[in-house]
Amino acid sequence: MKKFIIGLLVNNEAGVLTRISSMFARRGFNIDSLAVGETENPELSRITVTMTGEDYARDQMVKQLQKLYDVRELLEMDPEESVSRELAIIKVAANRESRQDVIDAAQIFRNKIIDYSPESVSIEVTGETGKIDAFVKLMEPYGILEICRTGLISMSRGTKTLKENL
Amino acid sequence: MKMTGAQIVVETLIEQGAEVVFGYPGGQVLNLYDELYKNADRIKHVITAHEQGASHAADGYARVTGKVGVCMATSGPGATNLVTGIANAYLDSVPMVAITGNVPNNLIGRDSFQEVDIVGITYSITKHNYIVKDVTKLADTIREAFKIAKSGRPGPVLIDIPKDVQVAETEYEKMPLVEKDAIVKADENLLAKAAELIAESERPFIYCGGGAVTSDAGKEIMELAKKIDAPVGFSMMGLTAVPSSFEYSLGMVGMHGHYASSMAMAESDLIIALGVRFSDRATGDKTKYAQNKKIIHIEVDASEINKNINANVGITGDVKDATERLVKLVESGKHTAWLEKLESYKKYAKENEVAPLGAIGPHQLIDEVCARCDADTPIATDVGQHQMWVAQRYDFKNPRTFASSGGLGTMGFGMGAAIGACVATGKRTVLFTGDGSFGMNLNEMATAVSQKLPLVVVVMNNGVLGMVRQWQTLFYGARYSETTLERKTQFSELAKAFGAEGYAVTNMDELKASLDKAFATDGPVLIDCAIDMDERVLPMIPAGRSVEDLIIK
Numbered sequence: 001m002k003k004f005i006i007g008l009l010v011n012n013e014a015g016v017l018t019r020i021s022s023m024f025a026r027r028g029f030n031i032d033s034l035a036v037g038e039t040e041n042p043e044l045s046r047i048t049v050t051m052t053g054e055d056y057a058r059d060q061m062v063k064q065l066q067k068l069y070d071v072r073e074l075l076e077m078d079p080e081e082s083v084s085r086e087l088a089i090i091k092v093a094a095n096r097e098s099r100q101d102v103i104d105a106a107q108i109f110r111n112k113i114i115d116y117s118p119e120s121v122s123i124e125v126t127g128e129t130g131k132i133d134a135f136v137k138l139m140e141p142y143g144i145l146e147i148c149r150t151g152l153i154s155m156s157r158g159t160k161t162l163k164e165n166l
Numbered sequence: 167m168k169m170t171g172a173q174i175v176v177e178t179l180i181e182q183g184a185e186v187v188f189g190y191p192g193g194q195v196l197n198l199y200d201e202l203y204k205n206a207d208r209i210k211h212v213i214t215a216h217e218q219g220a221s222h223a224a225d226g227y228a229r230v231t232g233k234v235g236v237c238m239a240t241s242g243p244g245a246t247n248l249v250t251g252i253a254n255a256y257l258d259s260v261p262m263v264a265i266t267g268n269v270p271n272n273l274i275g276r277d278s279f280q281e282v283d284i285v286g287i288t289y290s291i292t293k294h295n296y297i298v299k300d301v302t303k304l305a306d307t308i309r310e311a312f313k314i315a316k317s318g319r320p321g322p323v324l325i326d327i328p329k330d331v332q333v334a335e336t337e338y339e340k341m342p343l344v345e346k347d348a349i350v351k352a353d354e355n356l357l358a359k360a361a362e363l364i365a366e367s368e369r370p371f372i373y374c375g376g377g378a379v380t381s382d383a384g385k386e387i388m389e390l391a392k393k394i395d396a397p398v399g400f401s402m403m404g405l406t407a408v409p410s411s412f413e414y415s416l417g418m419v420g421m422h423g424h425y426a427s428s429m430a431m432a433e434s435d436l437i438i439a440l441g442v443r444f445s446d447r448a449t450g451d452k453t454k455y456a457q458n459k460k461i462i463h464i465e466v467d468a469s470e471i472n473k474n475i476n477a478n479v480g481i482t483g484d485v486k487d488a489t490e491r492l493v494k495l496v497e498s499g500k501h502t503a504w505l506e507k508l509e510s511y512k513k514y515a516k517e518n519e520v521a522p523l524g525a526i527g528p529h530q531l532i533d534e535v536c537a538r539c540d541a542d543t544p545i546a547t548d549v550g551q552h553q554m555w556v557a558q559r560y561d562f563k564n565p566r567t568f569a570s571s572g573g574l575g576t577m578g579f580g581m582g583a584a585i586g587a588c589v590a591t592g593k594r595t596v597l598f599t600g601d602g603s604f605g606m607n608l609n610e611m612a613t614a615v616s617q618k619l620p621l622v623v624v625v626m627n628n629g630v631l632g633m634v635r636q637w638q639t640l641f642y643g644a645r646y647s648e649t650t651l652e653r654k655t656q657f658s659e660l661a662k663a664f665g666a667e668g669y670a671v672t673n674m675d676e677l678k679a680s681l682d683k684a685f686a687t688d689g690p691v692l693i694d695c696a697i698d699m700d701e702r703v704l705p706m707i708p709a710g711r712s713v714e715d716l717i718i719k
Contacts, residue, residue, distance in 0.1 A: 019289055026290045056472070063469035069294040069314065 003032075004058045005077040005084060005154045008047040009162050011070040012038060016045065019068055029053075029061050033086075033151030044072065044163070048084075048153045050129075073162050077154045084154035087124070088132045089114065093143035094121040102142055109135050120145055128152075167339070171301045171332040172197035175265065176205050178308040183343055184236045184263075186210040186227065186589055188220040188582075192240025193280060194267030197332040212589055212617060214582065215609035217244050221251020222582025222607075225260050227590040229569040230544045232380070234261040234315045235586065241268045242280030245326070246287065250576060252322045253291040257573025258403060259376055261320035263311050264292075270330035271299055284326050293321035301334035309344045317347035319467040320380060349381075350466055352483030352491065360462045360479045361495035363436055367460070369504045370396040371434035373419065375448075376403030376572070377441015377466055383486035384408045384565055387440060390489055394499040396438070397508055399427040401448045402557050403572045404441065406565045416508065420448035422554040422703050425515035425718060430508050432713040439463045441485040444474035445573065446710070454712045464488045515705075518718050524698030525673040528555040528626060531695055534678060535596055535624060536561050538685045544569060544587035544595045548580035548603030551632035554703040556598045578606030584621055585613055594620040594685065601627040601651065611664040614690035621690040622681075625657050628697040636702050640717075650699075661692035670694040 010016050017036060024031055032050045039046050051061065058076070065071050077084070094102045099121065106113060106123045109131070115122035123139075125132050129152055136147065156162075169177065175198055179187065190213060191199040202211050214220040217239040224235030235255075239248050245266040255262045269278040285297045294314050298307050304327070311323040364370060372391055378384070384407050391398050391414040399419040400407065408415060416427035423431075431437065436459060442448070443465070449455045456475055463470075463477035464485055471480035481488060522530060532555060539545070541563035547553040547570040562568060569587050571579040580599045588595035604625050614621045631649040638646050661668030667687055669680035677695060684691040706717045 015285065018286070022289045060469065060473060063471075063473075067293075067467070067469055 001052050001054065002058075004051050004053070005079070005082070005152060006049045006051075006062065006065070007075045007077050007154055007162055008049065008065065008071055009039070009044050009073040009166070010047055011072060012043055012045040013070065016070045019070060020047070020065070023064055023068060027060065027064055029057060033149070035151035035153050041163070046162070048151065050152050073165050075156070075162055077156070082154050082156050084128055084152050085126055086129050086132055086150055086152045087126050088136075088147060088149040089122055089124055090136065090139060090147050091115075091120050091122045091145040092139045093119065093145055095119060098142050102139070105135075105138055111135065167337065168335050169338040170197065171304050171327065171334050172201045174301070174304050174336070174338050175308065175327065175332070176201040176209065177338055177340070178305045179236060180205070180209050181340055181343070182309060182312045183233065184209060186212060187236045187238050188212045188214060188223040188227070188586065189238030190214060190217050190220055190240070190244060192244045192267070194241040194269060194329045195238060197329065198238065198265070198267065212585070212613065214585070214613045216607065217247030218250055218578065219582040219585070219607055219610040219613060221248040221264065222254065222579050223586035223589070224262050224264070225251055225255045226546060226569045226583030226586030228255070228260045228262055229583070230566050230587040231590045232566060234263055234312055236263050236265070238265045240280065241266060241284070242282050245282055245284040249287060249291070251582070252288055252324065254571055254574040254576045254579060255322040256291045256293070258571065259319050259321055259380065261315040262322035263308070263315055264322060264324045266324065266326045267332065268297065268326050268328045271328045272330070274328060284324065288324050291322070292324050295324040295326070297326040297328070298331055299328065301331050301336045304331065304336075305338055305341070309341060313344040313346070318350065319377070349484035349487055350482055352464065352481045352488035354491070356479055356481045357488060357492050357495055360438070360481065360492060363460050363462055363479060364394055364438065364496050364499070367436035368501065369433060369435045370394055370499075370501065371430050371437050372396050372398040373401070373431060373437050373439045373442055374398060374404035374407045375401040375440065375442030377485045378404050378407035379565055381441065381466070381484050381486040382565065383440065383489050386486055386489035386493060388412060388414075389493045390496070393493055394496055395501045395505065396499070397430050397505065399423070399431055401442055401445060401572070402570065405557060406562045406568045410560070410562045418557050421450065421707050421709065422558065422705065424558065425705050425716070426508050426511035428705070428707065428713050428716065429511045434459055436460045436462065439465070440489060441465060443470045446474075449475065450707050451710055451712045515718070520702070520704055520719050522698070523701055524696065526671070526677055526695050526697060528552070528697060528701055529559045530674065531624070531626065531677060532556055532559045532598070534674070534681055535598075538681055539596060540593070542567060542591070543593060544584070544591055546570065546580050546584035546587055546595065546597045548597075548599040549575045549577045550600045550603055551636065551701070551703050552598050552600045552626040577603040580604070581607045581610035581614070584623070585610060585617070585619060588619045588621050589617065594622065596622045596624065598624050598626065600632060601625055601629065601657070602631045604657070605655070608660070611661060611666055611690065611692070615665040618689050620688055622684045623661075623690065623692040625692065625694045626697045627657065627694050628699040628701065629653070630699045632699065632701065633703070635699065641708070657692055657694040661690075666690040666692055668692045668694070672696045
C-alpha cells in the first residue's frame, strides 16, 4: 500500500464535487482526504485528493477522474517535486497542571495557540500530514477534545503549474 | 433571432441532426411538446406507452444507425422511468441524449409536485449530465451534449430543463452539426510492439468487442485475420463487427460462447483484443484468463486498459485506425496446426450438439427466421435464453444489425429497441423475445400498432424464466423458486387485442406458415412459439469459472 496525492483543476460549478465523490463511491475507491477551494480563476476550483492503495487503484482512479467532463487538468503529485500542507485545529484538555506542557509542546512544533479557556487550549497546526499526526499523538495523553483537519493541499515546486497544461 | 427555450430545444435538435424523438409528454414538458407539434414536419416524435420504452427506442435507434438517439420525458416519474434505458445505454456505450423537463427554478429543492433530482440520480449512468438553469446556455449545452454522446467511447448524456427556462427568451443562432472529437490515434511504437508479439505468437486469437462495431472496423479486422492467419472471436457486443460467415470467425466467446471460440481463447498464446472491456461474462475466471498467454489490448477508453485484465501491450486508440495501421506493420503468418486444432473443436461441438426437446427447437426456429431476413434486417432481442440462442445461432451479415442488451442485461429492452430500430431504418424488424422478457414491456405493442411498424415479434414461450431456471437446475438442486410462471396469457390473442396480428404455433410447419404470413404483413405481427421449458443454453461456462468447467451437453 502506497500513499498517492492527486492534484485536480475542475470547473467551478454546482455539483462538481458530487460528480467526483459519487465516482469514488461507485468505483469503490477509498480516499484519505479531499480538499477543495477556488483558484485565481473564478471558473476553476483546485482539488487535492489523497489515497492509500495499490498501483491498480491509483491507475484506475486517475483514468476515471480524467473521464469526468468537469475535470480540466490532473496531475499525480510527486512528493519530492511538490510542497504539501495540511491545517488542523486541535482542542486539547488543559488545566492548571498540564497547560504549560501543552503550550511548550505547541511552541516546539511551531504551532499557534488560537483559543484558550480554563479547561482547554486550541492549537493551530500547519504542516505535512506526518507532522500533524505526530503532534496529535503527542497531545493524546492530555486528552484531545476535538480535531478539525482540512486534508492535504499540494502543488509543484518551481514555476511549474497545473493550469499550464490547460 | 429571439426564441423561447422550448423553441431553442427543438431548433437545436434539428440543427444537430435529430430526425426523431422518442418520448412521452407531461406537465413540465408541455412547452417542448407545443414546439414539437408546430414543427411536426421537420422532426418526428414517437409516443411510446411508457418512458422506459422511449429510452430503449432511442437506444435501438442509435445501435442500428450509429447516430445519437434522442428521448424526452417530463419531470419526476417521467424522468425516473428513463433511468433503466439510460443505464442500459451507458453499459453498452450507446450514444444518446435524454431530455427531461423539471419544475421551474423557483420550485426546485422544495419537493414540488413531480420533482426529482434526475441529475443526481443519473450521475453514475451518464457520460455527463446537465441541469440548464439559464436559457442563454441552452443551445450550447445541447450541442455539447451531442458532442459528448458521440465522441470517443459513446454514451448517454442527460439534459434537465426547468420549465421556466423553456419559457424564457433569448437569441438563437443556427450552428453547424457538432463534429465528434478527433479520433484517438494509437501510438506507433506500441503498435510496433504489438506487431512483434504477433510475429512471435504461434496461437494468436483476435477478440472483438463493441468497440469494433462502433468504430466500423470490420474490414480492417478481416484483413488482419487473413494476414496473420488467426481466428476471430466476439463478445456479444462485438457480434456484427464482421459477418458470421467470415472464414476465420469462431463466433461468440464466453459464458455461452461457441465451444471452439472459448477453447481458442483459452488455448491461445496471444489475445489481440479490439474494442473490448473484458467483461466477466466473456472472461470467466480472471485469475486463469491470462495464464500462459500475452494480451494486446486496443481500446478507445484509456480507463479500460488494465482495468479487468492486464495487457502486455495496452494501446489507447480508435480500433479501426489502429487495426488498419497494425495490418501494415505485421508480417504475414501461417498457423496451420493451430487452425486445424480449432477445426477439430468445431467438429467436436457439432458431434455433441443437443437435439431439441420439443417440436420447435430454439436453433431451428432462429434458422427459419434468419432464412426470411435480409442482410440489413435489424434483429432485436430481450434478455435471457432466447437472447443467447440468437447470439449463438443467427447468421449476421451486416454490422449494426443486432440490438441486444449486453452490459446491463435488461429484460424488457426488446420491444423499445425493436421499435427504435424499425423507426430508424424503415425496414421490417425482428424481435426475438421470451415470455418473461416480453411480459415486462409488452405495452409497447400499442406503439408498434399506432406507428404501423413492420415488426415481427417472435416469442419463445416456455412458460418459465428459462435462464434463471437453467441455473436453478444446475446449481440450486432444481428448486424452481418463482420461475414457473403459471400464467394463462394468450400472447396471440393479446396481440390482436392491441390491434396487431397474432399467431400461436406448436410445431415447425405452423411456425413456417406463420412466418411466411408475418413477413408479408405491413404492420406488427406476433408469433407465440411453444418451446420446451427444459431447453438449455449450451455450452455454458459457470460464472467465475474457466473452460475447464465448460458444460457442453
